[in-house]
Amino acid sequence: MKIVIIGAGAVGFELARTISRREHDVILVEKTQNKIDRAAEHVDCRFVLGSGVSPDVLRDIGMADCDLFAAVTDRDEVNIIACQTAHALGAKVKVARVRAEEYYQDHRLILDGIDLAINPDHEAVHAIRMVLFQTGANEVHEFAGGKVRIIGSRVEAGSFVDGRTLAEINQKLGTRIALVTTIIRGEETLIPRGDTRIQAEDQVFLAGRRSTVDRSLIYFRAQMRKLAKVMIVGANAMGRELARDLNEYGVKVKLIDRNEEKCRLASESLRGVLVLHGNGTDGSLLESEGVADMDGFVSVSRDEETNIMACLLARHLGAAKTLCLVNRPDYVPMLPMLGVDSAVSPRLSTSAWIARFVKRGAVISAESLGHSGSEILQLRVSGSCSWLGKKIAELEFPADAVIGAVIKRGRVQTPRGGTVLDAGDEVVVFALAGSAASVEDFFAGGSA
């Protein structure tokens, strides 16, 4: 597969790194030498110095056999024109990163030549909203159009599952609890067996039918609360969209920004949202505006350090759940240790999103799980698998992976030892770091 990426910024870099690990021809086009030098240290692909909107540059690369064209510079107009140029030259699938909401109509671009437009802010808002509404969760993924839901939750001391083994839990609750597929304990990610004992502070991942998963959460938390009040720091496009979204669901929103002009803009476009002019890291402001009563505290300003500090402060002052926007991958792993419940990274998720379009045998879609390096894969069972017809318990399944859900003819099932997989079924699989390739091979019919 030939993949052309325009722009070696954070998104382009991450995208190139992800997909160049697989057997693909990746060509990264960038117009500043500096960025190429930096990317060349980490990424094994071909680099072209030049402008991604130039027909000459694109023709030299060759568009006729280009399978995926991704324009992900940080300028919307450049991305749009690059895609249209590539379209005119015959590229197959064209993806553009477009952030300005005014180009969209119902979250779609109506322009010719662009197969998919991705708005990182919009995707991030969607992710934040899912996590916020699921007050017991800090990570939410959806597959198969929302039929399969995967939720990450931190086990609270004193909750039902605290200190019990999975076998005990299954015996007591039966099908009322969703499948516990993966546990992250400290630095370690493990696939639980029947005798694995769940401890407080474990990060557990549940998979299954949406309603089952949502209902199961009460067993992992000491108490549940309803999302009623949320405070947002940062009245940028993302903060405003999130505020509007939550407000439409009847959540009381307070939006803070230190730029008065942005406050005014937000106030004039968001009826019913209380807009405050001030600093998100101003403890007395947060306190007097009742941060202690907040069910959620989200910081999405452009400054990542401010976001982290604001969340720490809010947590200290008593906010129930804190989320922050962080784009630097270096920061992400330490956030849970600091006490920030969840981190959202629009740039990383954009590259993950585009990476889904890169065809990978049986894989339908893939998302990374937390920041552990593990992946959640949605795959289709190939008819050429030699093991078809066997029960799951009898399969020689890769050791570092587990099947979280099975979709048979559109219906979601919880996999049991006796479940039989047929060709055409879809499965959602948790694959620990490094095992994704063997899982793909397994369902593509490579090995028995």
Place this chain on the structure above:
Amino acid sequence: MNIQSVIKVLGFLLLVTAGCLLLPALVSVIYGEWDWPYYLASAGVGVLLGGGALLVLRDAPDLRVREGFAVVAFGWLFVGLLGALPFYLSGQIPSYTDAAFESISGFTTTGASILTDIESRTHATLFWRALTHWLGGMGIVLLALAILPLLGVGGMQLFRAEVPGPVAERLTPRIRETAKLLWIVYGVLTLAEVLALMVAGMGVFDAICHAFGTMATGGFSNHNSSVGGYANPAVEWVIIVFMFLAGANFSLHYLALTGKVRVYFEDEEFKFYGTIILVGTLLIGGVLLSIHFYPDVHQTLRHTLFQVVSILTTTGFGTADYLLWPPVAHAVLLVFMSVGGCAGSTGGGIKVMRLLILLKHAKLELKKMLHPRAVYTLWFNNRSITPGLQTNVLGFFLLFMTVYLLGVLALTLGGRDIVTSVGATAATLGNIGPGLGLVGPASNYSALVPWEKWLLVLFMLIGRLEIFTVLVLFLPEAWRKS
């Protein structure tokens, strides 16, 4: 300010007025009366002055922002003064001060009269009184905009300076089309009222005159005791309905006539306007019922509703002498005099929209006490009202109250009692007509001395042109060349 271009446009306005003066002359001929030559003579004066100005200054440059104010303010003054000529020349109103008072009271849709015996006037006099209302209601400049291809870009300025309310809405991209549409809506409603009044039992002449007076929220009646003199409940109900319509925003009527009737129920101002009328009627009606002022509920309701709607919309027709009602009714009506109709209506006063913005502004100030760092937006009809417009409304309110208080001060300085002074100022500044005390609904302004009449004429103009347009001319900057 370029005075030549101002005078040129004033010439246009005088020509339009001269044309309108032919209508009462026609009425005079139809009824076989003797006073048509005076109307023709007045029209001749208008043609001479207006046409002369146009001929001499035909090459004057186009209007700019600052000339717009002068055109509108002086336009109204000169049109009013020309309109007074036939009253004076024909001897129907022997003093020119009185004639000017009557004419400008007509054009500004105030409806304050100095005539003590209305019923013995000629048909032409009565018709011209009503016609001045009708022309002034939608705006004489707006009429000129609609029928004359003049003014070019400066037109928007004139439009804004004349149409009541803090924001002048364009219904169409072109001002001329908007002006035309508004006049058409106005005409359609007037025609509807003429027919309704005739069905209710009024003669055609009285029906036309009262329809003019109602739709313009004017208030001149052909009867000494106003609408009450006809002793016809059906007529009173018809007039209540049309006064209510005239006090609402004509843009809404336009949208309703094009089929979107639900705009009424989506408009915050309209809903508040209805609420005010409802509350005022219940309050006054309740008090009147409790003291058994009228023999039955229907009469109480009809009389209360009529006076409340008449005063709130600044029309000024009467079916009852509200001065005989208990004091609480006077207080409520006095407040209503300053409130006035909706923005974009033919009514005067502060306007319901401005009042609503003021109230919302006050509420936000209170909320700011609780959240000192909050940035609030004032929402009106699902649109945000910019801080600039809020300041404009606050400034309007301040100037309105200042002029009001200065007016009361001036009249009391001249020796008038406080009730009459307050009533006369409120009734002329708000373009209502009947006030309190000596100038109440059962009496009129004839007892005042000439300087008081001229002062009240100034208030009528200030009120009709919404204060800024007139007061801005008192700034020296407005008169500088560039």
